[in-house]
Amino acid sequence: xxxxxxxxxxxxxxxxxxxxxxxxxxxxxxxxxxxxxxxxxxxxxxxxxxxxxxxxxxxxxxxxxxxxxxxxxxxxxxxxxxxxxxxxxxxxxxxxxxxxxxxxxxxxxxxxxxxxxxxxxxxxxxxxxxxxxxxxxxxxxxxxxxxxxxxxxxxxxxxxxxxxxxxxxxxxxxxxxxxxxxxxxxxxxxxxxxxxxxxxxxx
Numbered sequence: 001x002x003x004x005x006x007x008x009x010x011x012x013x014x015x016x017x018x019x020x021x022x023x024x025x026x027x028x029x030x031x032x033x034x035x036x037x038x039x040x041x042x043x044x045x046x047x048x049x050x051x052x053x054x055x056x057x058x059x060x061x062x063x064x065x066x067x068x069x070x071x072x073x074x075x076x077x078x079x080x081x082x083x084x085x086x087x088x089x090x091x092x093x094x095x096x097x098x099x100x101x102x103x104x105x106x107x108x109x110x111x112x113x114x115x116x117x118x119x120x121x122x123x124x125x126x127x128x129x130x131x132x133x134x135x136x137x138x139x140x141x142x143x144x145x146x147x148x149x150x151x152x153x154x155x156x157x158x159x160x161x162x163x164x165x166x167x168x169x170x171x172x173x174x175x176x177x178x179x180x181x182x183x184x185x186x187x188x189x190x191x192x193x194x195x196x197x198x199x200x201x202x203x
Contacts, residue, residue, distance in 0.1 A: 001076065002080065002081040003080075004079055004080035004081065004107075004108070005076070005077060005078055005079050005080055005081060005097075005108070006060075006075070006076065006077035006079050006108045006111045006112070007074075007075070007076045007077075007108075008074070008075055008108075008112060009072055009073065009074045009075075010072070010073045010075075010119075011070055011071070011072045011073075012070070012071060013069050013070055013071070014071050014123075014127075015069075016127075018066075019168065020126075020131075021064070021066060021071050022064065022169060023126065023131050023134065023169050024064055024071065024073055024123075024126075025049050025050040025062050025064055025169075026049070026131075026134050026135070026138045026169060027119065027122040027123055027125075027126050027134055028050070028062045028073055028075060028119060028122075029046045029050055029051070029052055029060075029062055029138070030046070030122050030134065030137055030138055030141070031115060031118040031119035031121070031122045031123075032052050032060055032062075032075065032077070032115060032118070033046060033052060033141055034118040034121075034122070035111070035114035035115045035118040036052075036098075036114075038114060038118070039104065039106065039114065040104075041054070041098070041102060041104065043055040043101075044059075044141070045141055045142065045143035046138055046141045046142055046143060047093065047142075047143045047144075047187060048142065048143075048162070048165065048171050048187055049169070049171070049184075049187075050062035050063070050064070051093070052077075053093065053143050054096055054098065054101050054102075055096065055101055056093070056094075056143075057082075057093065057094050057095060057096030057101065058078075058082075058092075058093045058094065058095045058096065059077060059078055059095075059096055059097070059098060059101075060075065060076060060077040060078065061075075061076050062074065062075050063075075075115070077098070077111060078095060078096065078097040078098065079097065079098050079099065079105075079106050079107075079108065079111060080097055080098070080099045080105070081097050081099075082095035082096050082097040082100065083095045091150075091188045091190060092188065093189060122134065131167060131168075131169065132167070135165055135167070135169075138165065139164070139165060142162075142165070144162050144189060145162055146161065146162065146163070147161065147162060148160070148161055148162075149161075149162045149173070149187050149188065149189060150187070150188040150189075150190065151171065151173055151182050151185040151186070151187055151188075152185055152186045152187075152188065153182065153184065153185045154184075158173060158175055158180060158182075159175070160173040160174050160175035160176075160180065161173065161174040162187075163179065166181060168183075169183075170182055170183045171185065171187070
């Protein structure tokens with residue numbers, strides 16, 4: 001991680017059903033959106049399931065890992081520098097840094113000071129009210145909702161229209177063969193180079 005960028009992990013025992021653990025990618029991305037918006041950053045959107053975009057470029061990524069009843073949430077933010085094109089998978093969203101895109105210089109310490117209370121508030125919302133309000137807030141900020149995307153799972157690559165996120169956090173993709181609910185996938189905003197798709201794009 002280049003000096004000046006943000007990299008942090010939070011580990012805790014959230015309790016509740018294991019299915020709820022994966023929903024923390026939504027609370028974390030929303031919290032990051034909240035924190036950055038509070039700094040005056042505009043042009044932010046959320047890419048399913050766990051990226052934060054700035055003017056269409058990838059500003060931040062979120063990773064969830066489980067170990068028994070413990071959950072580890074990792075967040076990386078390109079505050080001052082972003083990977084070059086050669087370091088990114090073909091077809092993936094181009095990385096962007098906050099400094100490059102906005103001219104705003106934020107230290108990792110200041111980012112943490114803004115992000116921690118924002119995440120605590122979204123976590124409390126999830127625990128108190130369930131996923132429904134988090135889902136509504138996330139969809140309001142979703143990137144490419146209602147537009148064509150490519151979803152690559154471990155078994156297949158699908159093209160379709162990003163129609164919704166369901167009550168379990170799964171992406172709902174409308175394909176030529178009907179709706180598909182996808183629990184985990186890499187999402188591309190265009191065809192994946194070098195791969196054939198299993199279903200044609202639905203308009």
